Structure formats: structure tokens, C-alpha cells
Amino acid sequence: MSLGTLRPSPLVEQATQRLREQIAEGHWPIGSKLPGETTLAKTLGVGRSTVREALRALAGAGLVQARQGAGVFVLAVEPVEDWPTRLRRAEITDLYEVRMLVEVQAARLAAQRRTDADVAALAAALAGRRTAAAGDDATFVTADIALHTAVVAAAHNPVLTDLFGEFAPALHQGLVNLLDLLGYRTDEPNHGDAAHAALVRAIEDGDPEAAGTLLHDHLAETLVLLRG
The missing domain is CATH 1.20.120.530 (GntR ligand-binding domain-like)
Incomplete structure (x- = not known):
């Protein structure tokens, strides 16, 4: 699966949106583990720090959860509305x-x-x-x-x-x-x-x-x- 390299503009926002779209489209079903930061960074064409911030944003929206020593897992396909x-x-x-x-x-x-x-x-x-x-x-x-x-x-x-x-x-x-x-x-x-x-x-x-x-x-x- 190819996510597509991002343009050099607000990268965190773009990375967050691209990952959100992939989750919504079911590329990573609920309960599944996301690829590691290095893999995501390479696929998106950004640095690991950008991926880390994007994952943090997705976690804040209730879409993913980081589990110590295990990785980042999908919790939902739609953001939690505050x-x-x-x-x-x-x-x-x-x-x-x-x-x-x-x-x-x-x-x-x-x-x-x-x-x-x-x-x-x-x-x-x-x-x-x-x-x-x-x-x-x-x-x-x-x-x-x-x-x-x-x-x-x-x-x-x-x-x-x-x-x-x-x-x-x-x-x-x-x-x-x-x-x-x-x-x-x-x-x-x-x-x-x-x-x-x-x-x-x-x-x-x-x-x-x-x-x-x-x-x-x-x-x-x-x-x-x-x-x-």
C-alpha cells in the first residue's frame, strides 16, 4: 500500500490527514497495529518527528492509542467528537x-x-x-x-x-x-x-x-x- 509522498508544506497537518484518511478507508482496521515510525516516515517522505506529532494528533482525536512496548493501535475510524x-x-x-x-x-x-x-x-x-x-x-x-x-x-x-x-x-x-x-x-x-x-x-x-x-x-x- 502506498500512501504517497507529501508536499513540503505544513507537514504535520498533511501527515495527520493522510493517516486519518487511510484509517477511515479501512487500510488499518480497528484493533490493528500501525507500521512503525520509521516505515511511516519513509512512506510519507517526512521525518520521524513529523510522524510522531501526527500520531499524537490522531491519539488526541481518539483514533489511535500508543501501547508501551507494543506500538500504536487503531481504536476508531471516526474521530471522537468532544x-x-x-x-x-x-x-x-x-x-x-x-x-x-x-x-x-x-x-x-x-x-x-x-x-x-x-x-x-x-x-x-x-x-x-x-x-x-x-x-x-x-x-x-x-x-x-x-x-x-x-x-x-x-x-x-x-x-x-x-x-x-x-x-x-x-x-x-x-x-x-x-x-x-x-x-x-x-x-x-x-x-x-x-x-x-x-x-x-x-x-x-x-x-x-x-x-x-x-x-x-x-x-x-x-x-x-x-x-x-
Whole structure:
């Protein structure tokens, strides 16, 4: 099998792509061992250091795995898609379903665990959302997510905080597209203000059931429209 000598341009990228193509085409089936670095370097017309970097890139993509003293073996024919990438590719309805699971529980916990500092942060975020209502959709969504981030932070669960942090960038773009699609802010620039104010009050009052119900109903209303 001939891989073809590469052009002298970014060699690591070219070597990585050529090896990726060969793996995808089944030249080395899953579980099989790749040729050694010297053989690959000779076939590709590059140095061993270039091959080593290409193999490292393939390992990072989940395609191969180096086994001490045994060599490099094929693990998969398609790269593993990382979590942020998967979120960016997700449908907005899928994002909202997961959002409900994460944020409703976070709101309940926030009402039980909020501190004075959390209450102040929520009030500031609510005020920021109201101010942002005078701006464009992207500005408003940024302020809206900041408020929801403050709710999650008030739950004082680092796993929830990290999960929402991963989730927020994809959610931001999805919400901007959603506002444009449904035209929510055409007649109501500060769409959802009453619901968000009630949520902040419920957390401040230490009422987990009210906080969870308010957020659930607010998100569910939007999800119904999305599915319609």
C-alpha cells in the first residue's frame, strides 16, 4: 500500500490527514497495529518527528492509542467528537431538554443554599438583563444567560456549575437564533422579565418548590413552541 509522498508544506497537518484518511478507508482496521515510525516516515517522505506529532494528533482525536512496548493501535475510524463540539451541533430542542434537567434542579438547590452574596448577584444580574433589553438580541441573550449562570452558581454545586459553563456557549447561539425565529422581542423587548423576577424572589425567599416550578414552566413554555 502506498500512501504517497507529501508536499513540503505544513507537514504535520498533511501527515495527520493522510493517516486519518487511510484509517477511515479501512487500510488499518480497528484493533490493528500501525507500521512503525520509521516505515511511516519513509512512506510519507517526512521525518520521524513529523510522524510522531501526527500520531499524537490522531491519539488526541481518539483514533489511535500508543501501547508501551507494543506500538500504536487503531481504536476508531471516526474521530471522537468532544463535548463542546457536540453541543454546538445539537438541535435547539435537545439543548432545551437538557437545560430543563440542569437548571430546574439548580434553581431548587439555589433556593436552599443561597447566601447574601448570591442574592446580591442575582439582583444585579436581573438588573443587567433589564438594561440589556434596550440592546440587540445578542446583548440581551448574554445578560439573560448571566442571570441563569448566577442561579446555577447559587446552587453551590461545582459539577452543575462546570456543566452549565460548558453548555452556555451553545445555548447563547441557540437563544439568539430562537429570538430571531419566534420574534419574542418585537413587541416585548424585555421578554420574560416577570418570570425571571419571580424566580429571583423565590430563591431569595428560600422556596425551592416555587423556584423549580417557575423555571420549569418558563422553559417548558418555550420548548412547546419549539416542538410545535
